[in-house]
Amino acid sequence: MQNVVRTINPHISVDCVIFGFSTSQLKVLLIQRDYSNENGAPAQDLKLPGDFITTREDLDLAAARTLNELTGLQNIFLKPFALFGNPDRIYKEEDLNWFKETTGNNIQRVVTSAYFALINISESDLDYALKNKASWIDVNQVPQLAFDHQDIIKTGLRHLQDALRNEPIGFELLPEKFTIRKLQTLYEVILNCKLDNRNFRKKILKTKYLVQLDEKQAGVAHKPAYYYRFDKSKYDKHRKDSLGFNF
């Protein structure tokens, strides 16, 4: 990141709902916000990583920048999923104050483009995150947040579920090598359902996008599972373009 003055565009922002998966839980990355409450006393809560865009910046790049500044990661799966532009979406005194304190301006309406990002927690640089006072929160345990960020997470989760059903993106949340069972658990947690392991295996292996590695789990007190990896080039080739309809 360059250390030049960035002129922000105070009308448009990006917010990232960054999903991660660990200890069989779907988590979202939130950062601490220090603000002044209605009495002017210092207080804290959590918010989504996000930022105003700068005047000459593309929106997708702004989202990638925000994510990179926070986590140090690059080339992350990142997709816009909704716009939040209600004129009253920022109304709490603490939120208005916070903008004044951080930008020096009285902020009017801010339209924010929400992105969802999928990252592999184990590969993410925790130092970065800690420096930015970030923490992984179970998606089902999200407390009250700044602005309308709870709402943004809720609709982001819905989009993640849709995407998971229709595109092979679950891999983005896992390490390079993973077991099929881990993948199944990921589906179960995100879609909030139980799946039959035989049928899951059959279906996922039939796609041929997964390739088995020679490596097995080690040091586990049960039959060790083979590791697999996702072969994106195979997916891109076989990509289904089904016609017809389903509803």
Add this chain to the structure above:
Amino acid sequence: MQNVVRTINPHISVDCVIFGFSTSQLKVLLIQRDYSNENGAPAQDLKLPGDFITTREDLDLAAARTLNELTGLQNIFLKPFALFGNPDRIYKEEDLNWFKETTGNNIQRVVTSAYFALINISESDLDYALKNKASWIDVNQVPQLAFDHQDIIKTGLRHLQDALRNEPIGFELLPEKFTIRKLQTLYEVILNCKLDNRNFRKKILKTKYLVQLDEKQAGVAHKPAYYYRFDKSKYDKHRKDSLGFNF
């Protein structure tokens, strides 16, 4: 519409890709734009119906308003599908001039939220449209347009195709009463494929969202077809919430 002064927010706009279906073609509603070309001479081209939002206006409402001002229609199927916010999306001199002429300002970057709308051409009020110099253009014959509007239409079409595959929305483009064959043609045109009429019929009737009316076609030189209508209340009841995944 009230005749009060509207303060616009010149950073954010809405653009509507309004689809219609007639004479077995998928069409999009475009309006004539009068602008000054690089030599200052008057010229014309086409653009999507769109507008800046006003300072206190919700985005969805701004889109509905734009559509209503142009067509006189209300309660139209309208859904945001993408954001276009590239800092260079407005760069042609004629486009910059046009903003200056119509708003009196030098416009910087405009982020636009694109909506797609489905309307039944036969029920639309053509007087309105003509007054606004609007015309229905075959989606495959769209000429060069103002701004990046060609691009917006292209991605709007993709979203329409996705939506048509996954939700019962084809009816929005047809009159209240329609024949199954008309519906099939609509699917074929939008999805750009041929469908087997027996299988189509079977699948669409199995849903139970279509109800057959007593009325038949009249004055046609072949076996007259029954009319059907879409029963939204039945759809809302049976709405499928399938788990699992498909890719």
Add this chain to the structure above:
DNA sequence: ACAAAAGTGTTTTTAATACACCCATGA
């Protein structure tokens, strides 16, 4: 009687679901 589009059924193939036991390992 002919042309034109509507309407209809069966068979085959493919995908989804339901279901229960043996296997390899570490402790």
Add this chain to the structure above:
DNA sequence: TCATGGGTGTATTAAAAACACTTTTGT
């Protein structure tokens, strides 16, 4: 040897696809 989770196969049901002829009407 036991506890733990990995890994496998088959039968049933449901959905998708392929395919060709008869019906009704206006001219």
